[in-house]
Amino acid sequence: AGLASLQQALAGHRLLLAASTHPGEDALILEALTALPVEVRPRLVIVPRHVERGPSIAELARTRGLSVSLRSAEPEALAAEVLVADTLGELGLWFRLADLAIVAGSLVPGIGGHNPLEPARLGCPIVSGPHVENWLTAYADLSAVEGVTLA
Template sequence: MSLPLSLSLYRAATTALEPFAPLLLERRAKAGKEDRARLNERLGRPTTPRPAGPLVWLHGASVGESLSILPLVERLRTERPDVGVLVTSGTVTSAALLGRRLPTGAIHQFLPVDTPGGARRFLDHWRPDLAVFVESELWPNLLLTAKDRGVRLALVSAKLSDKSYRAWQARPFAAGRLFGGFDLILAQDGRAADRLTSLGGTVAGEADLKFGSAPLPVDAAALASLRVRLGDRPLLLAASTHPGEDELILAAWRALPDRPRLVIAPRHVERGPAIAEAARATGAGVALRSAAPDDPAEVIVADTLGELGLWCRLANLTLVAGSLVPGIGGHNP
């Protein structure tokens, strides 16, 4: 079956740009946005052997999506140990988190960039029987190549932002080809179901994996120790902040008559030093968690991975950021 014009142009463009992918990835690695030791995975050259037998591939774009599929991965490993489980993600932070929390036997790899060659190499190696995509990250070359090879496709916790929905509406034939290719679609809510249906998808029901997630893990010893060190002063947690939000939060915090201790946990931990500098500029005492984990400063920048469960349990009030500046869209609590 021939591709719609927009998908044909996309495939041609990604084919032409594929030789430049290593250079782009190297530049991203220098900026801390890629794991240099694992760049081959991003080019569709896996670094781990495929396990024998059937294989389920699950993809979550970043930390939130990756966390949401962990219960599903754990259940698969428990109930179907004969089935291999491959989990892909696209960010350094999600890779670090999955490296610590995936159950024994589950494999993590970075998703390859969406070029025809990368998609072919990835699928040649892993040969999944089922591919499960979470929320809304759709890569045409990977999806179309997988579909052509007979891989069963599922889209779960599916949603579309206003911007994405308008973009797909402008390309109805491409939307119909991609969304119509899924064997199963479970939408996050009724609004998402209506949008996906209008674009050519067949929605079987509603389900949001994030509601099935277990509470964030915590180190009990670290929790007890921090409770003692921090004392009785109330604690305000600003979680998953983005650039531009930290300054707003600091200004609002400074205006409080009886200031609580403030913990800022950025969405991307590499921003920690910059946030600490912004906090110091207000005259506050500041501690960077990665450099001074025992410092009970009045402003703590939580630039470590895997400790959000710790701060959530210590906080008297939590602000889930992502909606204080335009263009982000907010985060699920």
């Protein structure tokens, strides 16, 4: 499904994107999601850094009582609470659709963060964890113009 059809299918739903997640980060994000009251939870799209992790992320969400769909298995299934976008080449699409993006690789130590410039260029609000060593200049520049929140 392209941008227009996804916009139509997701109309009226807030969308939180967890972009380029690594092991350990998915659990933190799912824990934060399930801590929210059901009536205010956004739909969550998790895009793992390595697509082969999709099924294990889906199982992790299911163990928390969340409904899940895998984009690779059900590309049109968008009603689940969590969509695992385990497909290649769609991250820009999700940045365009999201109300907020968590730029991952930054929530646990040892990865150094991922590039925040793509979501910034696409006008997607950004939050990131504290571990952004690989992108210090980009994050400093974005912080200076209130273009990112470091949590």
